[in-house]
Amino acid sequence: MSKPESRDRFDVAVIGAGQAGLAIGYFLAQEGRRFVILESADSVGSAWRDRWDSLLLFTSRRYDSLPGLSFPGNPDGYPGRAEVIAYLEQYAASFDLPIEFNSRVRSLTKEDGKFVVESADRVIEADQVVVATGSFQVPNLAAVSGQLEPEVFQIHSTGYRRPSDVPKGDVVVVGGGNTGFQIAKELSASHNVQLAIGSRQTPLPQRILGRDIFWWLTKLGVLEKTVDSRIGRRARDRDTLIGSSSRELKRRYGVGLKPRVVGASGRTLSFADRTELEVDAVIWATGYRPDHSWIEAAVMDSEGSVRHRRGVTDVPGLYFLGLSWQYTRGSALLGWVKDDAEFIAAQIAANATTITSEGRTEQDEPLGATHEIRVREET
Numbered sequence: 001m002s003k004p005e006s007r008d009r010f011d012v013a014v015i016g017a018g019q020a021g022l023a024i025g026y027f028l029a030q031e032g033r034r035f036v037i038l039e040s041a042d043s044v045g046s047a048w049r050d051r052w053d054s055l056l057l058f059t060s061r062r063y064d065s066l067p068g069l070s071f072p073g074n075p076d077g078y079p080g081r082a083e084v085i086a087y088l089e090q091y092a093a094s095f096d097l098p099i100e101f102n103s104r105v106r107s108l109t110k111e112d113g114k115f116v117v118e119s120a121d122r123v124i125e126a127d128q129v130v131v132a133t134g135s136f137q138v139p140n141l142a143a144v145s146g147q148l149e150p151e152v153f154q155i156h157s158t159g160y161r162r163p164s165d166v167p168k169g170d171v172v173v174v175g176g177g178n179t180g181f182q183i184a185k186e187l188s189a190s191h192n193v194q195l196a197i198g199s200r201q202t203p204l205p206q207r208i209l210g211r212d213i214f215w216w217l218t219k220l221g222v223l224e225k226t227v228d229s230r231i232g233r234r235a236r237d238r239d240t241l242i243g244s245s246s247r248e249l250k251r252r253y254g255v256g257l258k259p260r261v262v263g264a265s266g267r268t269l270s271f272a273d274r275t276e277l278e279v280d281a282v283i284w285a286t287g288y289r290p291d292h293s294w295i296e297a298a299v300m301d302s303e304g305s306v307r308h309r310r311g312v313t314d315v316p317g318l319y320f321l322g323l324s325w326q327y328t329r330g331s332a333l334l335g336w337v338k339d340d341a342e343f344i345a346a347q348i349a350a351n352a353t354t355i356t357s358e359g360r361t362e363q364d365e366p367l368g369a370t371h372e373i374r375v376r377e378e379t
Contacts, residue, residue: 013117013126017044017099020322021132023338025097026067027345040104045088047136050158055081058242063214063335109296134322140289144264153281163190169280180285181244188253198260206243227325236325319344
């Protein structure tokens, strides 16, 4: 397919209309910039639409607001999937954000000082680009999944909706993050469930002394600790369980606990403790892996991880937003992504002053220390 002769031009192109894309859109609109938000799906918050029906956030509504619009409802209650989707739709409409749906970006390049964003039927030029596709991109399935018989029901957590969709019998939920725990709890009412946990966990209660855990974390400044801090370096490699624990799962819900899955054959899963279990269904709550293969810019390392400092890359004008531990624990959370979004908006404003009338960007000073996106179980 030949490229269109004319190209639309913008100050900023934002890729992704999830919570990160909407948050940066708010700040760009406040600054009066000419921008567009490109979304591959037909609606905002597509990642939330790929969650199970009964999902509940572990952050209360008090802490779930994007900039400029409070999350409606009881501030001490915990919203479900449908509420989050409705809020994101209301947010986009309230600020009349310029979102173009069904616009999957297939390549991002830089030519003559301008970024070129190409979709199937359109080419856009932009002075600066924010990749706001977040951390939930490509489902990360264990390699051993392909060794199970076709008769074994298998699905990634993105495809799970409700217990009635899972065949009766013995079910193993693989993945010890909040997703794995929530799905295992729900399935336990109608299925014989085992949960396979392959990573270290830090369980935290939902409430302490009558206060929500995030009230305490905020008051103690824990959520402000950066990825480079001592606490950040330790926490980023652990799954933080909110409102769940292995003991509760076993005693209250009757869910059996297994270690990491290490093999599969036929209808049998093998575990790190050398035990085996014949299964009828497997739910892979094993998180996601990034896919930035469409970005043609020198911002990736040899393993495909993005090099950045709080979302700012070595390529002037190219930013990332909504990554897990982009800067703090809250970087990928609904109510905290606004902090990184405001920071990126300030970087965009500063970089705009260096763009000359020819559309070329002066080289900023070296960024120094960088961070990498790591593949890990979702939390």
